[in-house]
Amino acid sequence: MSETQPDPHRLPAVYLAPGPYAGGTAWPAGPPPGWHPGRYPRGPQWGDAAWGGPVWGGAAWGPPARTRWDVPPPPGTPYDQMARTVLNRWWRPIVGTLAIVATFVVISIGAGLVAYLVSLVTRVPMTGSGPRLFADPVLDLGFQLGVIALLLPLVLGAAWVFQRRPPGSLSSVALRLRWRWLAACLLVAVVSVVLGQAAEAGMLLSAGVGPGYGWAGWGAFLPALIVILLLVPFQAAAEEYAYRGWIIQGLGAYFRSPWPAILLGAVAFAASHGYTGWGIVYVFVFGVLMGWLAVRTGGLEAPIALHASNNVVAFGLVAASGDMNGALEQGAVPWQALIGSAVQFAVFGFGVLIIARKWAIQTLSR
Template identity: 30%
Template sequence: MHSPDAAAPPTAAELPSVRYDELHRLGPRALWRPLAGIVFLVALVFAAQLLITAIVSTGLYLGGLDLDQVADRLGGDPVTPTFLALVNLGWAAAIPAVWLVARALHGQTPGWVASVVRGIRWRWLLVCLGLSVAALAITVGVASLLPAQGTGTVDMDGSLNAWTSATRDFLLVILLLTPLQAAGEEYAFRGYLTQAFGGLAGRMGPRAGAAVAVVVPALLFAVAHGIGQDAPIFFDRFAFGLVAGVLVILTGGLEAGIAMHVLNNFLAYALALAYGDMTEAIHPADGTWWSIPVTLAQSVSFLVLTVLVARRMGIRTRTGQGILEPRRRPV
């Protein structure tokens, strides 16, 4: 990548043609950099989450709660609006952490983590949100035709939950912070980790490098959701990570994964608030194999729709291809 004191960044035509998972080739290419970056990123996110927890805990204590009440609010069993806000803020902190690691170790500006055009393509992100709605509608339809898929799914034939102050607080947290949480996870797993493992495996060849760049972050994404998951729930999260990783490469950026992640969480939380239980929605424990057709319906439909629309719109998938669509605004 160009040096910080260069007169001007290279134009698209001057850049080598590389995929999203190969973007670390544009900067310093020593093998230790992505390895150190992974460790550095984990440490930064963990430290940020500890700091946020300390700030929130202190605020609750100064607001009049005793230590036991603070622990109840933040313990996660049951899930409270404060706990959900804490989780969302903790993952949102991954975005600046990724930017810092990418800049320090790879010479990247924030836009290079977003896409091959050096920024979020906002029009494309809005299109992906619409495609996510379509895919989720298909998913809900498939789920309604199958037997119960275990804890964390919702029976919409039951009565609506009562509206309470907790419902209001959950709704505010979901609307304001869940998009940041989803984007933070995508920046970490489909952003930095995809580029890091793509750089590490690039010497194996382009196809093998792409496979490693998709599969390993997807596996880590599923594991990061907890070691107590049963097989169907793990498969669901692993499949989500695979589809999001494939779309990063096929569309050249994080927009599709962010859109799918945000809408998926919105739907899950909304159904839990309306008909189910937030604790079971966030900590599902006993999924069934009937969840697999539902997972495949969402994954395959969104993947197919997104790739078809991306090709029709001429969405760039590599650097150095010339400008096929204008950048609306920087990251």
């Protein structure tokens, strides 16, 4: 009576003594040639891919590989086309935009209700009319900047939930915010803003108009400066992610050229501000420049740098003068102010492009 045949897919832990088995030859004593016990510490098991176990459809037997929810864009994709992943569908940018707008409206209303309850509990007075909520201008500025900053997580979340792409694809083609590049852009932005302010003040003084600078003392300046430094970077970043990131990449899913998205983002950016006359021209040109730089440099670092620097300086000058009641007021802008803006835009644009070329800043996904 013959012995039971050994399982060819699993080596026995203890090798049998020589003896006949089915086939009429002797079972070898010891391991087969080439067998090294230390190669598989626990011993190869049936089903192990390393042992060449059973396969189904060409893959090792076992649970299917886990697929990612978010899919990055293919290599070689420019910034404005980052929403063109394999999961892109025509309805995704539309649904995501509607979700961002609706959620932001609900959050803004909820924030207003919370502010009202806080006012009742703390007895902090609130205004009864106008866009302001709190009578204290510094507190009101902080509230307004904080509400705008809430756009940031909404836009990042919409990219992940509705477009199923990495939220970092809104930041840059590297799928993240490039901090070293952002720091370089900040240095250029500070220089350009200072030169622009100097040019604007010179033009206003030559026309017999005071630039409005003043000093109200450290007691009035420091509280406002703390609020500005803490919240303005998030407010500026939120607006850039919305008007430059989301709109440019959203329309990039439909257009090969970035210019329709750049122009539409600039129009939406200007419409969200309360400027009139030359002020509309300033905000629109600012939006066009920021959109163009985002595409040329492959990310939002340059737009965030100039936007944050410009707002910090603008709010800071108002805080230094002590007239915080007019910090959020927008309206007519004298044409002389556009000269200072032109200097600021030219210095920043050329400076950023020169450094981006020297550093070989990444402009396509990898």
